[in-house]
Amino acid sequence: MKILSLSLALLPLAAYAETTPAAALVPSFTEQTATSGVNQIYAGDWEFMVGGGVSTFDCNADARPDLIIAGGTNPAKLFVNQSEQGGDLAFRETESGLERAGVLGAYPIDIDSDTIPDIVLLRQGENEVMRGLGNCKFERANEAWGFDGGKAWSVAFAATWEKGQNWPTLALGNYIDVTQDMFPWGSCTDNWLHRPDGVKFAPPTPLKPSFCALSMLFSDWNRSGTPSLRIANDREYYKGGQEQLWHIDPGKDPALYTEKEGWKRLRIWGMGLASYDLDFDGFPEYFVTSMADNKLQTLAELPADGAAKAGFKDVAFAKHAIAQRPYTGDDLNPSTGWHAQFEDVNNDGLADLFIAKGNVDAMPDFALKDPNNLLLQRSDGTFEESGDRAGVAATGLSRGAGLADLNADGLVDLIVVNRREPAQIWRNTTQSPNHWLSLTLAQTAPNTDALGAWVEVKMPDHIQRREITIGGGQAGGNLGPSHFGLGDLAQAEVRVIWPDGTTGAWEMVNADAAYRLQKP
Amino acid sequence: MQRRHFLALTGAAFALPALPLHAATNPSDTLLTWYKLVLELVRHTATYTPPVAARAFGYLGLAAYESLASATGATSLAGQINGLTALPARVSGTYDDSLVVHAVMSEAVETFFGNTGPTGQRAMAAMRNKLGAKLSEGVAKDVAARSAAYGLAVAQHIEKYSTSDGGHDVKNMGFPMQWTLQKGPEFWVPTSVIVQQQAPLLPEWGKNRPFAMPADAPCTAGDPPAYSEDPTSEFYKQAMEVYEVSKTLTDEQKAIARFWSDDPMLSPTPPGHWISITLQILHRDGTDALHAADALARVGMAVNDAFIACWGDKIHYNRLRPVTYIKRVIDKTWEPLLITPPFAEYPSGHSTQSGAAAAVLAAIFGENFAFDDATHADDGIKPLHFSDFQTAAAEAALSRLYGGIHFRAANENGLRQGAEVGTFITALKTLA
Numbered sequence: 039m040k041i042l043s044l045s046l047a048l049l050p051l052a053a054y055a056e057t058t059p060a061a062a063l064v065p066s067f068t069e070q071t072a073t074s075g076v077n078q079i080y081a082g083d084w085e086f087m088v089g090g091g092v093s094t095f096d097c098n099a100d101a102r103p104d105l106i107i108a109g110g111t112n113p114a115k116l117f118v119n120q121s122e123q124g125g126d127l128a129f130r131e132t133e134s135g136l137e138r139a140g141v142l143g144a145y146p147i148d149i150d151s152d153t154i155p156d157i158v159l160l161r162q163g164e165n166e167v168m169r170g171l172g173n174c175k176f177e178r179a180n181e182a183w184g185f186d187g188g189k190a191w192s193v194a195f196a197a198t199w200e201k202g203q204n205w206p207t208l209a210l211g212n213y214i215d216v217t218q219d220m221f222p223w224g225s226c227t228d229n230w231l232h233r234p235d236g237v238k239f240a241p242p243t244p245l246k247p248s249f250c251a252l253s254m255l256f257s258d259w260n261r262s263g264t265p266s267l268r269i270a271n272d273r274e275y276y277k278g279g280q281e282q283l284w285h286i287d288p289g290k291d292p293a294l295y296t297e298k299e300g301w302k303r304l305r306i307w308g309m310g311l312a313s314y315d316l317d318f319d320g321f322p323e324y325f326v327t328s329m330a331d332n333k334l335q336t337l338a339e340l341p342a343d344g345a346a347k348a349g350f351k352d353v354a355f356a357k358h359a360i361a362q363r364p365y366t367g368d369d370l371n372p373s374t375g376w377h378a379q380f381e382d383v384n385n386d387g388l389a390d391l392f393i394a395k396g397n398v399d400a401m402p403d404f405a406l407k408d409p410n411n412l413l414l415q416r417s418d419g420t421f422e423e424s425g426d427r428a429g430v431a432a433t434g435l436s437r438g439a440g441l442a443d444l445n446a447d448g449l450v451d452l453i454v455v456n457r458r459e460p461a462q463i464w465r466n467t468t469q470s471p472n473h474w475l476s477l478t479l480a481q482t483a484p485n486t487d488a489l490g491a492w493v494e495v496k497m498p499d500h501i502q503r504r505e506i507t508i509g510g511g512q513a514g515g516n517l518g519p520s521h522f523g524l525g526d527l528a529q530a531e532v533r534v535i536w537p538d539g540t541t542g543a544w545e546m547v548n549a550d551a552a553y554r555l556q557k558p
Numbered sequence: 559m560q561r562r563h564f565l566a567l568t569g570a571a572f573a574l575p576a577l578p579l580h581a582a583t584n585p586s587d588t589l590l591t592w593y594k595l596v597l598e599l600v601r602h603t604a605t606y607t608p609p610v611a612a613r614a615f616g617y618l619g620l621a622a623y624e625s626l627a628s629a630t631g632a633t634s635l636a637g638q639i640n641g642l643t644a645l646p647a648r649v650s651g652t653y654d655d656s657l658v659v660h661a662v663m664s665e666a667v668e669t670f671f672g673n674t675g676p677t678g679q680r681a682m683a684a685m686r687n688k689l690g691a692k693l694s695e696g697v698a699k700d701v702a703a704r705s706a707a708y709g710l711a712v713a714q715h716i717e718k719y720s721t722s723d724g725g726h727d728v729k730n731m732g733f734p735m736q737w738t739l740q741k742g743p744e745f746w747v748p749t750s751v752i753v754q755q756q757a758p759l760l761p762e763w764g765k766n767r768p769f770a771m772p773a774d775a776p777c778t779a780g781d782p783p784a785y786s787e788d789p790t791s792e793f794y795k796q797a798m799e800v801y802e803v804s805k806t807l808t809d810e811q812k813a814i815a816r817f818w819s820d821d822p823m824l825s826p827t828p829p830g831h832w833i834s835i836t837l838q839i840l841h842r843d844g845t846d847a848l849h850a851a852d853a854l855a856r857v858g859m860a861v862n863d864a865f866i867a868c869w870g871d872k873i874h875y876n877r878l879r880p881v882t883y884i885k886r887v888i889d890k891t892w893e894p895l896l897i898t899p900p901f902a903e904y905p906s907g908h909s910t911q912s913g914a915a916a917a918v919l920a921a922i923f924g925e926n927f928a929f930d931d932a933t934h935a936d937d938g939i940k941p942l943h944f945s946d947f948q949t950a951a952a953e954a955a956l957s958r959l960y961g962g963i964h965f966r967a968a969n970e971n972g973l974r975q976g977a978e979v980g981t982f983i984t985a986l987k988t989l990a
Contacts, residue, residue, distance in 0.1 A: 084676055214677075219684040222677055223598050224936050273824060274602055274677070278938035305824055329604070330731060331752045355751035362753045372604075372731060372754065399676040403604045403731060 064414065065384045067429040067452060067464040075129040076117050076453065078461045080437060082110035085162050085216055087398055088252055088272075088309075089142025089193045090437030090455045091377075091513025094444075095155045097134075097146075097174040101552070103442045103518050104174065105129060105453060106136060106144045106157060107461055113137040114144060114159065118174055121445035127465045135176040136168055143438065143513025145195045149183065149206055150237070151483035155517060158208065160192040165210060184238035190227045191216050196509025198256035198265050199485040199537060200288045205234030206485070207286065209267055209509070210242075211251025214275050224277040226250040229269070231292060245292055249279030253311040255510035256286070257322055258490065259337075260346040263539055264288070265490055265507075266295070270308030270326050280305050281326070283348055300347030306333065311510040314380035314389045317419060318500035321346065325359070327375030327393060327512075329404060334359045359421045361393055361411045366426045367433065371405040374398060377439040377512035381450045383428075385472035385523030387497055388415040394454055394512065396435035407433040410454060434459045438514045443521055448474040448550055450521055455514075473524040473549035479506055479534060481557035487517060488557065490537035495522045495530050496544060524549050585655040585847035586840070588693065589622055592663035593837055593854065595685055597826040599667070603674040605728045607822045608907060609763050609865040612829035613725045614670045616769055616862035618663070619855030621716040623988065625662040625709055626848045629655055633987045639769045639859070642719055646711040654705045656693050659847060661709025664690070669717050724766040732760045733900075743886075744785030745876045746902040755900035764870025769859040770982035777867045777978040779905035779971035782875055787887050794887070796965040800880045801888050804895065804962045811960045815895050817939055818908065818957035825934065828908045828954075829861035832915035834933040835950070839923065852988045856918045860983040864914035864976045868907045871975070877904035880962055894962025905972035906964040909955035913976020914983070916951035921984040923947075951976075 080090035090110065094103035102119035109115060114136050117129035136144070136157060143160040150156065154170035156179070164187035169179035180187050194211025210232065215225035229251050230242035249271035256265040267284040281304040283295040295301040310327035317323065319340060326333040334357055335350035354360045363373050377394040384390065395408040409431035413421035425431040434456035444451040449466035456462065475495060479488035488506055495502040504520045524530055531544040536557050547553060596618060600611045620635060624645045627634055636644045664686045671678060694702050720726060737757030739747060748756045767773055783792040803811075820828040836857050840850045880903070884892045899907075920927065925946060932941035944950040955973050958964035 084680055087676055220595065220681050220688070221598065222681065223602060274675070277936040305821075330754055352751055355753065360753050370730070370735060401604070401675050402673045 063384065063386070064424045064427045065412075065449075065466060065468040065470075068467045069429065069462060069464050070127045071460065071462045074127045074463045075120070075131065076105065076107075076461055076463050077131070078107040078109060078115045078455070079112055079459060080108055080110045080455050080457050080461070081112045085191065086110035086142060086457070088213060088437070089160070089513045090457055091143030091160070091511065092438045092440045092453055092455045092461065093144050093146050093514040093516065094440045094442040095146035095517040097155060097170065098172075102446065103444055103516075105440070106146070107455055108141045108143050108438065108513060109139065110142065111139060113139050114141040116174060119444060123445060124447040125445055127444055127451060127463055132174055134174050138166065142193045143195065145197070145508055145515050146517040147197045147206060147489070147508050148486045151204070151486050153486050158195055160195055160210065160513060161187075162191055162216070163189055165192050182238075184235065184240070185232065186239070186242050188212070188230060188242070193513050194229070194251040194254040194269070196254035196256045196267060196507075197489060198286065199489055200233070200286070201264070201538075202288060203234045204484045205237050205239070206489075207234065208232040208239070209245070209254050209256070211254045211269060212248065213250050213252070213272070223275055226276050226279070229254075231286070243292065245284065247279065249276035249282065250274070252309045253510055253512060255311045255313060255507060256490070257313050257324075257505060257507060259283070259322060259324075260341075260348070261320060267292070268311060268324065270311050272307055272309065273305045274307055281308055295348045300338070300349035302349055304333070306331065310376050310378045310512040312378035312380050312391070313505065313507065313510065315503040316380075316389060316415070318502070320503065322505060324350070325378045325380070325391060327378050329374045330372030331362050332360055332375050332378075332393070357420050359391060359413055361413060361423070364405045364407065364409050365411075365423050366409045366431050367407050369405045369407045371403060373408050374404050376437045377514070379439065379441050379511060381441040381521060382523035383412065383441070383450050383466060384414065384468060385448070385470055385474045385525070387502065387523045387525040387527075388417070390414045391421060392439060392441055392452065394436035394439040396437060396457060409433050410436055410439075430464055432462055434462070438512045440514060440516060442516055442518060443476060446552065448476070471526070473527055475522045475524060475530065475532065475547065475549060476519040476552035477522065477532060478519040478552065478554045479557075480554055481536065485537060488534075488537055492535040493520050493532065493555070494535070495524070495532050497525075497527070497530070519552060585626065585659045586845060586850050588656045588659045588689070589663065589847055589850055589854075590837055590841055591689065592659070592667060592685065593833065595681060596667060596671075597830050597834060598681070599671045599674055599678050600826050600830045601823065602678055603671055604731050604823070605673060606827065607732050607759055608820075608827040608829055608911070609760055609869060610725065610728055610732065611827040612858070612861040612865045612911060613723070613766070615829055615833050615858030616855070617670065617716055617720045617858070618666050619851065619858035620769075621662050621666045621713050622659060622851040623848075623855040624716070625658050625712040626655060626851050627988070629653065629658075630848065632848060632989050635855070635986060635988065638986050640767055640773060641722065645715050646708070648708055649704070651704050652698075652701045653708065654693070654697050654701050655847060657690075657697065657702055657705035658709045660690055660693050661706040662713045665710050665713035666716060669713070722767070725763065728760075730754065733757050734761060737761075740876055743787070744878060746878050747882055748900065749879050749881050749898040750900050752900075758873075758901040759899070760869060760901070761873050764866055764873055766866050768863040768866045770986055771863040771867060771979055772982075776870050777975050779868070779871050779910070779968075779975040782877060782904045782965075782967045782971070796967060797880060797883050797888065800959060800962055800965060801884050801892060803959060804892070807895065807960060812895060814953060815957045815960040817934065817942060818954040819896055819961065820908065821897065825937070829858075829865070829911055829915075831933050832857055832861060832912065832919075835929065835931050836919065838932060839929055848989065853919075853922050855988075856922065856983050856986070857915050860914040860918040860980050861911040863982065864911040864979045865907060867975055867979055868905055868910040868972065871905055872902040872907075875904045876902045877968075879903045880965060896961030896963050898963045903964060904968045905975055906955060906958050906968040907972070908958055909951075909964070909969045909972030910976040910979070912951035912954040913973040914979040915976070916947035917977045917980025918983050919947045921980075
């Protein structure tokens with residue numbers, strides 16, 4: 039089906055015709071690790087206590103998300119999606135050129151705007167940019183693209199396209215100086231900002247000060263049209279540090295947001311970042327994972343004149359989204375949170391929150407059996423735990439995770455990477471009458487995936503919004519469709535605010551289908 | 559003994575400005591080197607809230623002192639402090655006291671910080687192995703073995719002693735899983751939006767066995783001003799003082815508040831701050847190991863006993879924090895400069911333990927002993943100069959008013975309470 043009357047070209051990729059039984063508030067997940075073909079262990083000792091990311095992206099243009107999973111001391115692995123629409127999850131490990139050891143994380147991004155995703159490998163040692171050759175093959179491009187991979191302990195990543203550039207800006211977050219064994223505290227190495235120099239990277243700019251970043255995200259927190267760089271920093275290792283928000287303005291040096299601009303000092307074990315406009319006010323909320331506590335940040339003051347102050351307040355407690363300790367088993371020690379991601383897992387039109395949990399190693403003051411969380415958002419904006427009822431309360435030493443519709447059935451599936459244990463994958467098998475949309479944005483070069491765009495879906499009494507980003511989480515992210523639950527709506531209006539600020543018209547589309555939204 | 563290579567091994571690590579040690583070439587340097595690591599472990603071990611840190615400082619100092627006192631026949635603390643029995647004696651033969659100190663600290667630190675994370679574990683192992691290897695160079699094997707065995711025996715004796723004090727087992731980072739709030743406007747209510755902190759930290763800590771303070775007659779800060787919302791009342795006036803000071807804080811006052819903030823997980827904590835001051839003085843003056851261990855033991859035991867006394871009062875009076883009162887009675891939009899700690903207000907823990915530490919340090923070094931304090935230099939906070947210990951303690955107490963987390967009575971009465979605790983420590987006989 040092609041909707042020609044739209045200023046956007048809406049190309050349906052799939053259709054959902056299954057008649058579902060009565061809706062269930064709590065989703066149902068079925069673990070299919072053993073049969074899925076996914077077999078990867080994030081291995082390694084102290085040098086790999088963080089990281090362990092997985093990213094979903096489409097490396098062979100078949101509209102099915104493929105997987106790149108970090109291996110630590112094991113080689114990274116690429117798994118090509120073989121799942122049938124609406125079928126069991128099936129992947130095939132494929133030799134891709136990404137089989138590097140020392141990989142803590144990997145993020146996909148089309149750096150050279152050839153519409154083929156490239157991969158940035160975050161490593162213990164030299165980072166690598168891997169050019170996508172098509173059909174899930176990759177080759178090293180550090181030299182060709184002028185990318186200095188450094189030799190640090192890298193675990194965080196975010197990317198943006200600065201205005202007027204034909205090449206992306208990459209932020210890489212670095213952790214402890216690995217050579218410091220007796221006194222590693224205070225040894226945070228500089229994060230690097232790789233800005234463009236034509237169609238290659240300029241020498242990196244150190245982001246001083248750096249405070250042992252574990253997650254980074256370019257996000258337009260104030261809807262100014264220019265994303266800022268939010269960094270979650272691990273207070274375990276910095277001295278004089280805090281969480282950070284950087285101005286990354288085109289043509290200017292990076293600059294930290296200041297207290298005068300509203301920024302408030304926050305010092306936590308910042309480990310993972312996720313964003314979503316949960317309250318439909320047009321501004322994203324940010325979830326920051328930590329230990330014994332997690333933060334859900336929303337703007338402290340909504341701007342009256344459109345100029346927001348960079349002050350955030352923590353509403354995790356009020357929203358029942360703290361998830362500070364296990365909710366199953368008899369281990370009630372505090373939790374350790376890593377990857378966080380908002381997705382609507384039950385298609386009720388409200389974004390839910392998955393948190394990967396796992397002890398750093400064997401810290402006795404923290405839960406050793408720490409179940410992952412699946413917090414369902416309720417209509418009043420609060421959350422309730424459903425991980426055990428949904429079947430995803432696994433207690434491995436989880437790190438990275440990915441939520442995406444892996445089998446094109448309109449339900450968001452789940453993969454989790456565990457330290458020293460096999461990664462696990464769950465098929466979302468929820469029987470629900472709720473409707474959904476899958477929207478993939480595309481534009482001509484540069485920035486073919488429209489990073490920085492906002493896609494909106496009109497609901498009866500509010501607007502769902504998603505910012506197109508790559509970064510955040512724990513060492514991995516999603517490059518691909520944006521999933522929206524629609525509840526009982528059989529059709530909905532959608533529009534896109536493109537990275538250059540162009541705002542498309544509202545266009546009505548039928549539910550239960552995937553669309554490719556091409557910028558005119 | 560040939561230890562000339564050790565400087566190269568440790569030079570980088572000891573170049574940190576907070577405690578610019580250069581090399582562990584003698585027992586004193588060995589001791590201070592371990593303490594430098596201890597300060598980091600306190601900061602980076604999740605259970606190490608201020609009372610827990612104070613407890614560890616007490617036992618670590620005690621172990622170090624006893625391991626060295628036996629070399630010269632200096633007076634043992636066994637029989638002087640509550641419940642400590644005679645320590646293992648040295649058998650005949652030669653000892654290397656650097657290796658004795660290394661052994662006692664290796665064992666004790668790894669015991670008291672056994673719950674630290676993988677990075678702390680790695681650091682302790684590196685310190686034990688690398689420092690031990692270097693200290694052993696040129697030392698006869700039998701001497702090294704005898705020294706290590708003795709240090710281990712002393713450490714194990716102290717460890718066993720510690721397990722019966724009531725503070726040995728800290729769960730859930732010190733927060734009870736269940737807690738019932740006392741009803742009444744004057745009582746403490748949670749001030750944090752962190753779930754764990756909806757119960758007060760370590761409510762049973764006041765029942766712990768102190769080192770020198772009588773367990774059955776702990777020092778008290780005395781009654782705080784009676785709770786009242788009457789604007790003419792002393793309580794209201796003290797609350798209004800916190801509020802008004804917060805509105806006119808100078809940069810210097812803000813700096814003082816942050817200098818003494820000493821937040822757990824982000825600093826060596828308030829007792830660690832006083833240990834850091836002690837270490838800086840010991841390093842500056844090149845104090846010998848026995849006197850250094852004596853000072854560290856006294857300060858450690860003082861802050862431990864101060865927290866026990868203070869926590870007993872905290873749970874007894876169970877007073878609300880300024881942020882609760884001011885928001886309820888004066889200005890619902892008010893926020894303090896510092897993060898309000900998750901436990902009752904009266905008396906101020908920092909003030910009590912500062913009063914105790916200052917009393918002990920003044921007894922050791924003198925009443926008018928000037929010093930510079932660079933505890934937070936690594937965090938970008940400039941060092942401060944103090945003319946004497948009491949001035950520093952008084953500033954620490956006042957900082958809690960600037961920070962908006964205590965009323966004046968909690969600070970001033972806390973200081974007095976701490977000074978009284980200190981008298982029990984200064985009365986202990988050591989060295990001779």
